[in-house]
Amino acid sequence: MEVKTIAVIGAGTMGRGIAYASALAGYHTVLEDISETRLEQATAWIRTTLDEGVSKGKVEPINRDAAMKQLTTASKVEDAIRDAELIIEAVPEEMELKLELFTIFDKFAKANAIFASNTSSLSITEMSDVTVYRERCIGMHFFNPVPKMRLVELVKTPFTSEETVAACREVGRRMGKEAVVVRDSPGFITSRVSALISNEAFAILEAGIASPEDIDRALKLGLNHPMGPLELVDLVGLDVCLSVLEYLHQMFGEKYRPSPLLQRYVTEGRLGRKTGRGVYDYPQHNSSAGL
Numbered sequence: 358m359e360v361k362t363i364a365v366i367g368a369g370t371m372g373r374g375i376a377y378a379s380a381l382a383g384y385h386t387v388l389e390d391i392s393e394t395r396l397e398q399a400t401a402w403i404r405t406t407l408d409e410g411v412s413k414g415k416v417e418p419i420n421r422d423a424a425m426k427q428l429t430t431a432s433k434v435e436d437a438i439r440d441a442e443l444i445i446e447a448v449p450e451e452m453e454l455k456l457e458l459f460t461i462f463d464k465f466a467k468a469n470a471i472f473a474s475n476t477s478s479l480s481i482t483e484m485s486d487v488t489v490y491r492e493r494c495i496g497m498h499f500f501n502p503v504p505k506m507r508l509v510e511l512v513k514t515p516f517t518s519e520e521t522v523a524a525c526r527e528v529g530r531r532m533g534k535e536a537v538v539v540r541d542s543p544g545f546i547t548s549r550v551s552a553l554i555s556n557e558a559f560a561i562l563e564a565g566i567a568s569p570e571d572i573d574r575a576l577k578l579g580l581n582h583p584m585g586p587l588e589l590v591d592l593v594g595l596d597v598c599l600s601v602l603e604y605l606h607q608m609f610g611e612k613y614r615p616s617p618l619l620q621r622y623v624t625e626g627r628l629g630r631k632t633g634r635g636v637y638d639y640p641q642h643n644s645s646a647g648l
Contacts, residue, residue: 358469358524361385364441366434366458368392370594370631371475372447373399374503377406380424381416382531388430389437396430403428406504434458435465442467443528445497447475450600455479456487463488471521473497478544478601482514491516495525498545499534501593509534514541543608544601551589552602552613558586559616562636569636587636590619591629595636599623 363379365372368390376399379386390396407424410416431437438444444466446458455474462472472494474484485494496512509529511522522538529536539545544552558572567575573585590598599620605613622628622635629635 358442358471358520360442360471360524360528362387362441362443363528364389364431364437364444366390366437366444366446367448368395368399368430369447369449370501371499371503373402374501375445375447375475375499376428377403377424378499378503378532378534379528380427381407381420382528382533383423384427384528384531386428387437387441388428389432389434390430391432393432396432400428400430410504434461438462438466438470440467441470443471443473443524445473445475447499450476450479450597450604452479452483455484459484459494460487463490469493471495471524473525475499477548477597478604480543481512481541482516485514485516492518493521495521496539496541496545497525497529498547500547507533507535508547509536510545510547511536511538512541512545513538544605548601549605551586552598552605555586555590555598556602556613556616556619558590559619562587563616563618591635591637591639593629594631595619595623595628 362385364387365376366389368388372388376386376388388399404425407416407421411418411421444462446455448454459472472488474481474496475498476496477498481494481496485491488494494514495517498510498512500506500508511525513522526536561567561572562569569587573588576582576585599615602613602615606615626632627634630639633639
């Protein structure tokens with residue numbers, strides 16, 4: 358199963374990152390979003406990120422130019438997926454929205470196309486239930502920021518074929534990612550572990566045990582984490598983290614009950630870098646960058 362064209366549905370933070378990695382890997386990449394403004398912003402971000410890679414010596418100018426030529430956009434899902442061998446949805450973590458998309462994929466995608474979800478916690482099996490060819494459904498969980506993070510979780514349902522896994526592993530390899538294969542289960546590997554860490558960090562903060570800076574510093578220096586848990590939550594989005602915790606709490610019980618402080622911050626609109634304020638303040642925040 359050879360993948361030549363990848364359609365990425367949703368041009369937010371994760372979608373634009375996946376499109377960047379896809380185009381730079383040499384795949385014809387179609388990035389779709391219903392918002393023309395978001396598509397323009399995502400395309401500009403991809404161009405800027407490639408330029409930064411060139412300036413740092415990490416991307417060859419010829420590869421930057423080739424990647425931009427590989428990238429196109431679409432404003433309708435049906436148009437974006439028509440010629441794609443691999444479709445990756447990167448829309449918000451709402452199961453109803455993902456089920457609607459998988460139904461569209463099943464109706465309009467070409468024969469043998471793979472349907473992948475970038476969900477960080479939701480059931481791939483449930484998404485595959487609305488399709489005819491369940492063996493071609495899989496999770497491809499990328500990590501933010503996609504250009505820098507080397508991991509992709511490949512999430513198998515009981516019906517996912519080995520051919521589908523192999524094709525997605527090869528796509529990941531060409532994108533510069535290392536793949537781990539996970540049986541479909543709420544939160545997979547990383548979300549289950551990181552949700553507990555971030556939730557406990559909020560509990561420590563709420564109890565006044567330590568400052569945000571010292572909580573983050575402790576885990577970076579003491580546990581060798583590249584980012585502190587509160588810095589990471591600000592990067593990912595407090596709303597996203599709360600959504601994951603609420604789902605895992607529903608699935609696994611009390612140990613995943615969301616921190617009241619996290620809930621309060623989300624209610625107040627403190628969603629992290631994308632809004633200019635989360636656990637930390639970001640005075641240089643530019644709203645156009647918070648896709």
